Amino acid sequence: MSPNFKINALTVGIKRAGLCSLVLSGLAVPAKAEVLSKAQDEIEEVVVTAEAKLIGFGESHANNTVDLTAIQSENPGLDVMNLINRLPGVNVTQGDAIGGNDYATRIYIRGMSNSRSTAQIGYMIDDMPNGDSFYGGGQKPNRFIDSENLAQINVGQNASDISSASNTALGGTVRYYTAKPDQEFGLKTAITGGTDDLSRVYARLDSGEFAPGWSSFASYSRSEISSWPGTHSGQFDREHFDLKVHGEFDSGLTLSLKISDNFRDEDDYDSVSLAEFRSNPNSDGLVDEFSFDTVADLRRGWGGTRWDDAYSLEITQEFDSGARVTATPYFHHQKGYGWWTPPYRIATVSGKIESTEGGPREYFEGTYQRNPDGSLVAAAGTDVTGFDCLSGVHGDTVDYALNPNFSCAGAQRIATRRRSSYGLDRMGLTTEVELPLGEQHTLSIGGWFEYQDRDNGREWFDLDPNDPGNVSVPFSSVHWIAYDRNYETKTVRIYAQDEMEFGKLDITAGLVYHKVETTLTERIEGIERSQSNNEWLPKLGMVYRLNDTSEIFGSYSRNVRHLRDSVLTDGSTAQLNPEVADNFDLGYRWLGERMSFVAQAFLSQFNDRLGEVDPVVAGLDQFLQNSVNLLNVGGVDTMGLELASNFTVNDELSMYGSFSVLDSEYTEDTPEEGIVAGNQLINVPTFQGFVEASWVPQALDNKFSFSANVKYVGEREGNLANSETIDSYSIFGLSASYELGDLVGLEQVKLQFNAQNLTDEDYLAAPDGDSGGRYYIGAPRSLSVTLRAQL
Numbered sequence: 001m002s003p004n005f006k007i008n009a010l011t012v013g014i015k016r017a018g019l020c021s022l023v024l025s026g027l028a029v030p031a032k033a034e035v036l037s038k039a040q041d042e043i044e045e046v047v048v049t050a051e052a053k054l055i056g057f058g059e060s061h062a063n064n065t066v067d068l069t070a071i072q073s074e075n076p077g078l079d080v081m082n083l084i085n086r087l088p089g090v091n092v093t094q095g096d097a098i099g100g101n102d103y104a105t106r107i108y109i110r111g112m113s114n115s116r117s118t119a120q121i122g123y124m125i126d127d128m129p130n131g132d133s134f135y136g137g138g139q140k141p142n143r144f145i146d147s148e149n150l151a152q153i154n155v156g157q158n159a160s161d162i163s164s165a166s167n168t169a170l171g172g173t174v175r176y177y178t179a180k181p182d183q184e185f186g187l188k189t190a191i192t193g194g195t196d197d198l199s200r201v202y203a204r205l206d207s208g209e210f211a212p213g214w215s216s217f218a219s220y221s222r223s224e225i226s227s228w229p230g231t232h233s234g235q236f237d238r239e240h241f242d243l244k245v246h247g248e249f250d251s252g253l254t255l256s257l258k259i260s261d262n263f264r265d266e267d268d269y270d271s272v273s274l275a276e277f278r279s280n281p282n283s284d285g286l287v288d289e290f291s292f293d294t295v296a297d298l299r300r301g302w303g304g305t306r307w308d309d310a311y312s313l314e315i316t317q318e319f320d321s322g323a324r325v326t327a328t329p330y331f332h333h334q335k336g337y338g339w340w341t342p343p344y345r346i347a348t349v350s351g352k353i354e355s356t357e358g359g360p361r362e363y364f365e366g367t368y369q370r371n372p373d374g375s376l377v378a379a380a381g382t383d384v385t386g387f388d389c390l391s392g393v394h395g396d397t398v399d400y401a402l403n404p405n406f407s408c409a410g411a412q413r414i415a416t417r418r419r420s421s422y423g424l425d426r427m428g429l430t431t432e433v434e435l436p437l438g439e440q441h442t443l444s445i446g447g448w449f450e451y452q453d454r455d456n457g458r459e460w461f462d463l464d465p466n467d468p469g470n471v472s473v474p475f476s477s478v479h480w481i482a483y484d485r486n487y488e489t490k491t492v493r494i495y496a497q498d499e500m501e502f503g504k505l506d507i508t509a510g511l512v513y514h515k516v517e518t519t520l521t522e523r524i525e526g527i528e529r530s531q532s533n534n535e536w537l538p539k540l541g542m543v544y545r546l547n548d549t550s551e552i553f554g555s556y557s558r559n560v561r562h563l564r565d566s567v568l569t570d571g572s573t574a575q576l577n578p579e580v581a582d583n584f585d586l587g588y589r590w591l592g593e594r595m596s597f598v599a600q601a602f603l604s605q606f607n608d609r610l611g612e613v614d615p616v617v618a619g620l621d622q623f624l625q626n627s628v629n630l631l632n633v634g635g636v637d638t639m640g641l642e643l644a645s646n647f648t649v650n651d652e653l654s655m656y657g658s659f660s661v662l663d664s665e666y667t668e669d670t671p672e673e674g675i676v677a678g679n680q681l682i683n684v685p686t687f688q689g690f691v692e693a694s695w696v697p698q699a700l701d702n703k704f705s706f707s708a709n710v711k712y713v714g715e716r717e718g719n720l721a722n723s724e725t726i727d728s729y730s731i732f733g734l735s736a737s738y739e740l741g742d743l744v745g746l747e748q749v750k751l752q753f754n755a756q757n758l759t760d761e762d763y764l765a766a767p768d769g770d771s772g773g774r775y776y777i778g779a780p781r782s783l784s785v786t787l788r789a790q791l
Contacts, residue, residue, distance in 0.1 A: 112171025
């Protein structure tokens with residue numbers, strides 16, 4: 001291949017066509033059949049384009065890609081969120097081998113995190129915004145895609161892409177691009193089995209071109225896995241359906257309709273202290289059998305159920321002048337529940353189903369009795385001042401601490417079921433007009449408009465006293481409603497950007513106006529509160545081409561994480577500002593004949609951090625929900641260096657590696673949180689890296705492929721006070737596949753083996769929550785075998 005790659009023209013082509021159209025045209029990650037059908041010069045251009053996109057060549061901001069080859073080498077059942085774990089600056093930890101528990105999932109990109117309570121990273125599925133990705137009522141990308149239907153994943157580590165549509169992209173943006181339907185009719189199937197009762201089936205039917213320009217596919221998958229600690233009593237069950245109908249026309253019009261339907265039902269993992277982990281690294285402390293003594297830790301009593309349906313229609317019109325118009329209307333509906341089994345019963349003073357967080361709470365049957373007028377009094381024989389069956393009094397309410405003596409005569413221990421309910425309807429539109437202005441300017445004007453209607457409630461149910469181990473409860477057994485809330489959120493994001501070309505120098509300058517309005521209605525109390533925030537977000541970038549194969553790039557981007565709707569539950573938010581971050585990138589990229597390389601330095605100044613500075617706590621009281629005061633308390637400064645490289649050693653062997661060094665520290669003292677200025681951000685390692693080698697021996701006619709990788713995560717702080725350090729760890733993985741050819745009426749039969757955490761290393765993956773001190777245990781060794789075939 002000639003070293004003169006004509007990168008200038010290629011870069012302009014990538015920008016003008018846009019990444020979405022690049023993927024859908026099959027240039028970024030070509031299928032083998034398509035490559036064989038092209039002339040040699042076309043093959044070379046495709047290879048160069050694919051290699052360029054892996055390191056973000058031509059982009060003014062940090063930008064790395066996971067391509068189809070990397071996606072297909074992973075365990076087919078692996079959560080799509082875990083597929084980016086190889087990229088520089090990214091660290092993904094999950095509760096089990098395939099990501100079957102959202103509660104324990106945590107993602108870091110340059111210190112910004114996405115956990116069960118925090119969302120500082122933005123996600124998009126093609127041109128559809130993912131929405132808020134926190135655990136309770138949020139939605140993660142795993143609700144909308146199967147890995148087999150992906151074409152590539154693009155990660156902008158500092159969210160400089162001006163078209164990113166997210167209220168949470170304080171740090172990076174992760175964008176998933178789905179594949180086009182095949183042009184030939186066919187049925188693809190895959191069956192997977194593995195450790196911890198892993199089973200998965202996948203089937204996809206491609207229509208081929210059923211009308212001029214039109215093609216489609218429909219796919220279905222079902223994944224199941226048992227929890228790895230204990231006796232496997234916990235289960236994860238996921239069913240997913242995808243439909244994509246795609247049309248391309250000579251007029252330049254492209255239409256792409258996508259529908260996804262997802263069901264998840266999962267039992268949770270719990271976090272452990274550092275001492276508990278060192279004592280027993282193979283247990284998360286939850287129990288598998290019902291007992292009144294351990295009911296609060298019953299695994300089958302912890303979990304969540306979600307149903308998600310999403311619909312989008314991407315409309316693209318390209319004109320001969322080079323102008324381009326895109327519009328994507330979308331709709332997303334969610335219903336779901338979160339479960340827990342407390343060792344007590346809520347008893348309100350009125351005895352009615354009402355919303356109030358006051359009043360005594362019963363630990364035992366017989367502790368209280370009601371007068372004919374409904375008032376609550378101590379039961380006969382119970383010491384009103386001492387509460388013999390309970391220990392401690394907190395204000396006018398009984399504390400939750402269980403009296404181990406259990407000295408109340410005639411009392412009986414009970415358990416109840418707590419259900420957090422979630423409902424969501426999102427509808428919106430993303431749109432952009434791209435207009436070339438002469439030879440040097442390309443103007444982009446776009447917007448994102450969304451209306452969201454979200455419900456959140458909490459109900460308490462009685463378990464059947466004749467069958468206390470059965471945690472499935474009829475909804476008719478509700479005895480108390482803690483709250484019933486509705487949030488209406490309106491988002492408006494409008495932007496304009498000019499891409500300017502001056503010889504070897506490209507400059508982008510843009511400005512975003514981003515406004516979010518939320519109204520909370522407490523339905524039972526009849527209370528209504530509102531908040532409104534808006535930000536102006538500048539975006540600047542440049543690319544200077546040193547020659548046809550190397551470039552320097554740099555960018556500045558101000559990003560915002562708008563206030564979550566739930567902060568309104570504590571009262572007025574007038575004193576709160578949205579969290580903002582000023583992100584800077586400076587890097588160098590080189591694209592050679594057999595090797596590509598990128599080095600990017602960055603600085604992030606995160607301001608107006610929201611901290612819990614006045615917690616109202618009572619031990620481990622899990623009833624006092626939403627009883628903390630949030631205030632803007634300082635910020636976090638993060639700086640680092642990221643390296644990534646692809647190296648094709650020869651026609652059989654290729655290698656990929658990434659490395660990150662990062663320093664992230666709090667800028668101000670916050671005594672209430674135990675933070676001293678200079679403390680390191682929790683769970684952010686100074687060093688981390690990923691290395692993978694892939695081998696396809698020609699002696700076996702390229703039918704066999706093998707890859708081995710290792711992910712290293714260095715030491716990191718475990719809590720805000722930096723008084724605990726989590727040890728470093730290395731996780732080894734293997735993937736091997738062999739193409740068996742056509743067998744017994746099946747075509748392209750392929751056998752694939754995957755191993756994760758091959759050495760079965762014991763390690764702590766990530767802290768639970770944003771304060772740390774408790775941690776999720778990393779998943780043990782997992783092995784799986786997949787059989788693929790086509791009909």
